[in-house]
Amino acid sequence: MTEVTDGRRLKGERRRRAIVDAALRVVARDGVGAVSHRNVAREAGVPPASIAYYFDGIDDLLVASLLDGCEALVEQITAVRDRVVDNAQWPRAVAELLVGMIREHRERTIAEYELYLLAARRPALRPAARRWIELVRGNVNSGREGDEAVVSAFIAGIDGLLLQALIADEPPTADRLEPVLRFLMQPYDHLGVQG
Numbered sequence: 001m002t003e004v005t006d007g008r009r010l011k012g013e014r015r016r017r018a019i020v021d022a023a024l025r026v027v028a029r030d031g032v033g034a035v036s037h038r039n040v041a042r043e044a045g046v047p048p049a050s051i052a053y054y055f056d057g058i059d060d061l062l063v064a065s066l067l068d069g070c071e072a073l074v075e076q077i078t079a080v081r082d083r084v085v086d087n088a089q090w091p092r093a094v095a096e097l098l099v100g101m102i103r104e105h106r107e108r109t110i111a112e113y114e115l116y117l118l119a120a121r122r123p124a125l126r127p128a129a130r131r132w133i134e135l136v137r138g139n140v141n142s143g144r145e146g147d148e149a150v151v152s153a154f155i156a157g158i159d160g161l162l163l164q165a166l167i168a169d170e171p172p173t174a175d176r177l178e179p180v181l182r183f184l185m186q187p188y189d190h191l192g193v194q195g
Helices: 002-030 037-044 048-054 057-081 085-104 106-118 123-140 149-169 174-188
Strands: none
Touching: 002 037, 002 048, 002 057, 002 106, 057 085, 057 106, 057 123, 085 106, 085 149, 085 174, 106 123, 106 149, 123 149, 123 174, 149 174
C-alpha cells in the first residue's frame, strides 16, 4: 500500500513540477498576461483541469512559480558559497553565477523578474517576492552588526546588475561584472563566506 501511495505522490509531484515549469516557460515566452489554465496546460502537456487540481487559481500558480525561482536561486548561491574557499574569490564566483543567469538561463531569469515585479501590482505574490529577498539575505548575511544595510545594498546591486544585463544588447561578461561586485563587497569582505 505504501508503494502505491508513494508512486501516486511522486506522479503528482512530477505533474505539479511540470505545470510550474510550463508556467515559467509561458511567462518567459509570452509574458504574465498569457498565463491561463489552457495555455499552461498546453505547455505542460496535461489536461487543463490539472491546473485547477494542483493550484487554487492563477495567482497560486504564479506564487508557486516565483517560489520555485527562489529555491533555484538559493541552491545556486549555496553552490557558489560552498565552492568559494576565501572571500577574495567571492566577487568572481558571483559574477560567473550572474553571467549564467543572463546567458544560459536568460528566459527563465526574465520570467522570474517579471513575476517578482508583478508582486507590486498583485498582493498575492508579495509574500513570495519577499521570501526571495529573505532567502538571499539569509544566505549572505553573517549576522554581524550593520550587515542588514550592507546585505540590502548588495541585493539591490545584484537586482540592478541583472536588470541592466537583461536589457543590454550585449550581455556583460564575468570580467565586466567582477569589478562592480568587488566594489559592492569591498568594505564588507565578511559577507560571502560564512565561517
